[in-house]
Amino acid sequence: MATQLPDDFKCPISLEIMSDPVILPSGHTFDRASIQRWLDAGHRTCPITKLPLPEHPCLIPNHALRSLISNYTLVAPSKSQPYPQPQTLISALTSPSSPLETKLNSLAQLVRLTKHDSALRRKLTEWGAAPAVLKCVDSDDSDLQEKALSLLLNLSLDDDNKVGLVAEGAINRVVMVLRLGSPDCRAIAATIITSLAVVEVNKATIGAYPDAIQALVWLLISGKGREKKEAATALYAICSFADNRRRAIDCGAVPILIGLLDSGLERPIEVLGLLVKCKEGKEEMMKVNGCVKVLVHVLRNGSSRGVQYGLFTLNCLCNCCKRLCFEAMNEGVLEICMGLMEEENEKIRRYTSSLVQTLRDNLAIV
Numbered sequence: 001m002a003t004q005l006p007d008d009f010k011c012p013i014s015l016e017i018m019s020d021p022v023i024l025p026s027g028h029t030f031d032r033a034s035i036q037r038w039l040d041a042g043h044r045t046c047p048i049t050k051l052p053l054p055e056h057p058c059l060i061p062n063h064a065l066r067s068l069i070s071n072y073t074l075v076a077p078s079k080s081q082p083y084p085q086p087q088t089l090i091s092a093l094t095s096p097s098s099p100l101e102t103k104l105n106s107l108a109q110l111v112r113l114t115k116h117d118s119a120l121r122r123k124l125t126e127w128g129a130a131p132a133v134l135k136c137v138d139s140d141d142s143d144l145q146e147k148a149l150s151l152l153l154n155l156s157l158d159d160d161n162k163v164g165l166v167a168e169g170a171i172n173r174v175v176m177v178l179r180l181g182s183p184d185c186r187a188i189a190a191t192i193i194t195s196l197a198v199v200e201v202n203k204a205t206i207g208a209y210p211d212a213i214q215a216l217v218w219l220l221i222s223g224k225g226r227e228k229k230e231a232a233t234a235l236y237a238i239c240s241f242a243d244n245r246r247r248a249i250d251c252g253a254v255p256i257l258i259g260l261l262d263s264g265l266e267r268p269i270e271v272l273g274l275l276v277k278c279k280e281g282k283e284e285m286m287k288v289n290g291c292v293k294v295l296v297h298v299l300r301n302g303s304s305r306g307v308q309y310g311l312f313t314l315n316c317l318c319n320c321c322k323r324l325c326f327e328a329m330n331e332g333v334l335e336i337c338m339g340l341m342e343e344e345n346e347k348i349r350r351y352t353s354s355l356v357q358t359l360r361d362n363l364a365i366v
Contacts, residue, residue: 007118008157009069012048013038021066022059026051027159027199029062060240061270063233064194065157086113086124093132100141107136107147114154121158130155130168137173142182149177149188156195166202171209178215178231183224190219190230197237207244217251220260220268228260232267239274246280254284262294266306269298273309276316285317292317292324296331304345311340311351318358325362334359 011018011031020032026046030038035047036059044053089106092098098106110129114121124130133155136148152170155161170192177189193216196202206212219231235253238244254275257268275281285291295317298310314333318325333355340352 005069006116006157009065011035018065018069021062021069023062023198024059025053025057025200029065029198032059035059058240060237062198063236064191064198067191068153068157086110086120086129087127090124090127090129090132093129093136100144103136104144104147107133107144107151111147111150111154114151118158121155122160125155125161125164130165130170134169134173137177142185145177145181146185146188149174149185149192153188153192153195156192159199162196162199162202166196166205170196171206171212175209175212175215178219179211183227186219186223187226187230190216190227190234193234194230194237197234200241203238203241203244206238207241207247213238213244213247213253214251217248217253217256220253220256225265228265229267232257232260232265232271235271236267236274239271242278245275245278249275249278249280249284254281255288258285258288258291258294261298262290266298266302269295269302269306269309269313273313276313282317282320285313286321286324292327293331296328296333296336299333299336299340304343304348307340308345308347308351311348311355315351315355315358318355318362322362325359329359329363 005017009017011021011034012028013030013034016031018029018031021029022032022035023029024035024046026049028046028048030047038047039057044055044057045051046053089110092102092106110124114124133148133151136144137152139145139148152165152174156165156170174189174192177185181189193206193212197206213235216231216235219227220235223231235248239248248271253271257272257275260268261272272281272285276285292314295310295314298306299314302310314324314328318328337352337356340348341356343349343352
């Protein structure tokens, strides 16, 4: 079954389809289990680039790729079907005389072909597909725009294409879709941001682009379930770059993210776990009434990953504010922590221990 999937879905170490793809600081993606074994063996270089890694490298979840893998159609294209020439399909997109139906059909075939062929994704950009696809993204026809965005997302999966797509003006188009597109188009546009942000230099470029972060924050407010989830994932991807955290905070992201947590969406806790690392983020969270109560709710009811980020965020806040320590105690956080100390997850146990120590230290001062 793995042979029916694109090579980009396979871990470079195990050569198996990734179940939990994570990104190294080098920008390359690996399955968490495989890269963790590599790191546990004492290696501190990227397996692909051989460049040095930090002593404790951060493994950033590649939510966009994980979503693509989980939703991917495993049925390979039939060999009995004629293989369309990609250059002919691109020409159909660029020709002023091509009717809408022809462009829709060309995009649909290119989307299907690029799902199964990472080499073709690189070839398409060499053949000048990016400007043609981006022009279709500008279309007022929502069907044409959605198919063009799907192709743009496929092209962005290839690391060699990410910087080039940004240079071609992809961010401008994607931000416009985030604001004005259909719900499905906006969700895909947010996923494209996540994919492009895998490359470190793109994080800075996206964050500095006028209204890019503001558009994602706006989508957190106005979007439906899938749009909100993809917007939060995109914010998480670009806010691993420190300057973007302050930009997101300036756009009013903190109270919105806390509100989404309170409504049951868990992805925002991961973004808050990044924003709390800067002074401005802590200050904004302290201003939100009920922030501690929402975080404690995550500790009670969240997934393993949500609990990790909830513990980290609450500990950061309690470290700098005794008032919040009292609030956390009143919400029963100490009892919750006693239970979490028995968790199998080592990171949860470590974060729990840190939070308990913070509470004891601060409350002992009073």
